[in-house]
Amino acid sequence: MKTKYPYKNMLHKKLSVIVPVYKAESFIRRSLEEIKKSISQNFPNYEIIAVIDGELDNSREEAEKVSGIKIVSYKQNRGKGGALKIGFENSIGDYITFIDCDIDIHPDQLKNFFPYMATADIVIGSKRHPFSKLNYPLLRRFLSNGFRVYQFLILGVKLKDTQSGFKLIKREVLEIIMPLLLVKRYAFDVELCFLAQKHGFRTAEAPLHINYSQFQNGGSTIKLKDIRGMFLDVLAIRYRYSILHYYQKQFWYNMGWESNPPNKEDVFIIMTPELNNNNLNPKFNIKNKSQNLIVNFKRRYLW
Numbered sequence: 556m557k558t559k560y561p562y563k564n565m566l567h568k569k570l571s572v573i574v575p576v577y578k579a580e581s582f583i584r585r586s587l588e589e590i591k592k593s594i595s596q597n598f599p600n601y602e603i604i605a606v607i608d609g610e611l612d613n614s615r616e617e618a619e620k621v622s623g624i625k626i627v628s629y630k631q632n633r634g635k636g637g638a639l640k641i642g643f644e645n646s647i648g649d650y651i652t653f654i655d656c657d658i659d660i661h662p663d664q665l666k667n668f669f670p671y672m673a674t675a676d677i678v679i680g681s682k683r684h685p686f687s688k689l690n691y692p693l694l695r696r697f698l699s700n701g702f703r704v705y706q707f708l709i710l711g712v713k714l715k716d717t718q719s720g721f722k723l724i725k726r727e728v729l730e731i732i733m734p735l736l737l738v739k740r741y742a743f744d745v746e747l748c749f750l751a752q753k754h755g756f757r758t759a760e761a762p763l764h765i766n767y768s769q770f771q772n773g774g775s776t777i778k779l780k781d782i783r784g785m786f787l788d789v790l791a792i793r794y795r796y797s798i799l800h801y802y803q804k805q806f807w808y809n810m811g812w813e814s815n816p817p818n819k820e821d822v823f824i825i826m827t828p829e830l831n832n833n834n835l836n837p838k839f840n841i842k843n844k845s846q847n848l849i850v851n852f853k854r855r856y857l858w
């Protein structure tokens with residue numbers, strides 16, 4: 556008898572769907588209902604985890620109105636990368652997928668990723684795949700192409716598109732990669748793909764159908780500070796890998812080959828400690844503006 560599910564091996568495997576949520580009170584309930592409907596029709600064994608990335612509006616209350624959704628919430632915003640890491644830590648699936656909460660890529664397309672898993676450990680939805688069908692704003696195309704060239708020049712990532720929020724990854728891969736990741740915001744995807752490439756994991760790109768207006772709920776916007784942050788994050792990834800050797804040292808520690816983790820203090824410039832008026836807690840004396848900029852850069856982008 557023909558099963559209604561497209562891939563028989565998923566009858567014995569669990570799929571974890573991680574949805575990072577940030578200031579999405581106006582549409583998160585509708586998005587989660589759409590995700591749940593799609594996933595339940597295509598996969599028999601699944602969990603959907605909505606990670607509320609900072610309790611800054613009523614996103615959690617709206618998400619809780621959808622039954623069968625696991626809600627993970629915390630007060631302080633940690634960025635998309637932080638939300639996905641926490642979502643993974645709370646997941647139990649054999650396969651992990653990331654879906655943006657505005658679902659500009661409809662979750663029905665996830666079932667199309669599994670044939671590519673036959674020869675891959677990671678499948679990434681690619682807007683630049685020759686079989687992708689796009690209705691996509693010109694500005695986003697321009698920014699995407701520019702960022703692709705930039706991250707290739709700095710990091711050597713060979714993928715045509717790393718920034719799609721739609722990915723399917725074997726759990727074993729993320730158990731190696733996730734503990735190494737530090738990027739908290741948009742360049743999280745680049746860091747993940749860069750480290751996967753360095754570890755030799757097989758990555759495939761799958762075609763996408765993106766009708767930007769059909770499922771766009773107003774939750775996805777690109778600001779100038781986000782673009783600047785992505786460019787600085789990429790530089791920080793190269794610095795951590797080639798200069799600090801942070802990723803290598805952290806991996807050695809995770810594997811039990813080193814007794815001590817990498818020292819985070821190594822990335823900070825030397826600062827003169829002072830005592831505050833109560834003479835109890837140390838604070839740092841930043842002598843000039845340029846030094847202050849360096850300290851802020853290192854604190855945000857290197858760690």
